[in-house]
C-alpha cells in the first residue's frame with residue numbers, strides 16, 4: 001500500500017516536472033525567435049535611415065547570416081549585400097505586407113537549428129522617392145545557449161523529482177504508522193489478547209487518532225465484558241430451570257444446552273455435541289425451519305415432554321417441559337371418570353327399575369311425589385352418566401368409521417327421539433339437504449341430537465329450529481333466547497351452563513356442547529357459535545375435506 005502511494009506520488013511529480021520542462025523549452029525557443037525578430041526590425045530601421053540620409057552601406061561589418069537589400073517601389077532589386085539572400089523579393093510575404101502596410105515581418109526555416117528572422121520597411125530616398133529596405137538576421141534556436149538551458153533545467157527537474165520521492169516516502173511512512181498500529185490493535189481485540197500501547201505520536205493528528213482508538217478499544221472491551229456477564233447470567237438462569245433447553249446455531253452443532261438437558265441426555269456440557277447425536281427425529285428441525293416453530297410431545301427416559309421449538313435470529317431454540325405428571329394425571333382422571341361412571345350405572349339402573357316397579361305396584365297416594373322424584377332424579381343422573389361416558393369415549397376411545405354416512409338420516413333419527421320435547425314446547429324442527437361424510441354413525445347422531453335438543457330446550461315456546469346441511473358440514477339455527485357475549489366463550493366447557501338454564505332445571509347435563517366440541521376436534525373439524533341475545537343462535541360444524549384415496 002505504502003509502495004503504491006510512493007509510486008503514485010512520484011509519477012505525479014514526474015509528470016508535473018516534465019510538463020514544466022516542456023513549457024520552459026517552448027518558452028525559451030519562442031523568446032529566442034522574438035529576439036531575432038526584434039533584431040531584424042532594428043537593423044532594417046538603421047539601414048532605412050542610412051538609405052534615406054544617402055549614407056553608403058558598409059557590408060564588411062555584417063555578421064554571419066545577415067542579409068540586406070534595397071528594392072524599388074515595384075519590388076525590383078536596386079542592390080543587395082550579405083548572405084542567404086532570396087532570388088525574387090516580390091514573392092516574399094514580408095515584402096508584400098510592407099508594400100501595402102509600410103512594414104512587414106517573417107520568420108523562415110533556414111537550416112538545421114537556424115531560422116531567418118526578416119523585416120521589410122518602406123523608406124524614402126534623399127529625393128523623396130519610395131523604396132523598400134529588406135533585412136534578415138540568422139537566429140540559432142538550438143545552439144549552446146539552448147543546450148545550457150536544457151542541462152540546467154534537467155538537473156533542477158531531477159533534483160525536484162528525487163526530493164519529491166524522498167518526501168513522499170517519508171510522509172507516507174509517517175501516515176501509515178497509525179494504520180499499522182491500528183492493525184495490531186484490531187487483531188488483539190479480535191483475539192482477546194492484552195493490548196500493546198501505541199507508539200509515540202509524531203504529530204497532533206496522530207496523537208488525537210491514537211487517543212480516539214484507545215477510547216474506542218476501552219469501550220469495546222467494556223461492552224464485551226458486560227455482554228459476557230449478561231451471557232453468564234442468562235446461562236445461570238437457564239441452568240436453574242427444570243425445563244430442558246437446547247440452543248442451536250446455524251448448523252447442526254449445539255450452541256448451548258442447560259444442565260437439565262445435559263442430565264436428561266446424559267451429555268458432558270463441556271464438549272461439543274450435534275442435534276442428531278441426541279436422537280431427535282430430523283422432522284423436528286425440518287418443521288422448525290419450515291414453519292418457524294414446532295409444538296409436539298416427546299417421550300424420553302419414560303417421561304413425556306411438551307416440546308416447543310422456534311426460530312431465533314441466529315438459529316433456533318428447543319425447550320422441553322416435563323408434562324408426565326399432567327399426562328399421567330389426565331389418563332388416571334379419565335380412567336377413573338369412565339370406571340366410576342360404569343360402576344354408578346349398574347346401581348342406578350337397579351334404582352330406576354325398582355322405582356318403576358314401585359310406581360306400577362298399588363301404593364298409597366302419598367308416596368306418588370316421592371316415587372316421581374326418584375324417577376326424575378335417577379333419569380337425570382342416568383343422562384349425566386351417559387354423557388360422561390360419551391365424552392371419555394370421544395377423548396380416549398377408538399370409534400370405528402365404516403365409511404361415508406348420510407348425516408340427514410342421523411338427523412331424522414335424532415328428531416324422532418326428540419319428538420316428546422318438540423311437542424311439549426310446540427317447537428318446529430326443519431331439516432334441509434344432506435351431507436355425506438366418513439364419520440362414526442353414533443357420533444353423527446350425538447352431534448346433531450345435542451344441538452337440536454339445545455335449540456328446542458332453550459328456544460321459545462312454538463319457536464323454530466333449522467338444521468341446514470352445508471357443502472362441508474351443517475348448521476343448527478334457532479330463534480330462541482340467544483347466548484350473551486361472556487357466555488359464548490364458555491358454553492363449550494364441561495358443566496358450564498348459562499345462569500337461567502341452571503335455575504330452570506332444564507334437564508340438561510352441561511356436557512352436551514363439550515361432547516359436540518370434542519367430537520368435531522376428533523375429526524379434525526370445529527364447531528363455532530354465532531349468537532345474539534333475544535334473536536337466536538347458530539352453531540356451525542365444519543369438517544375437513546376428505547383427502548382423495550381415503
Ligand code: ADP
Pocket residue numbers: 450454455458459478480481482483491492496497498499501502507508509510511512513514537
Ligand atoms: P346443557 O346440557 O345444559 O344443555 P350444553 O353443554 O349443551 O349443556 O349447553 C351449555 C349451556 O349453553 C346450556 O346450559 C345453555 O345455557 C346454553 N345453550 C346451549 N345451546 C343453546 C341455545 N341453542 N340457545 C341458548 N342457550 C344455549
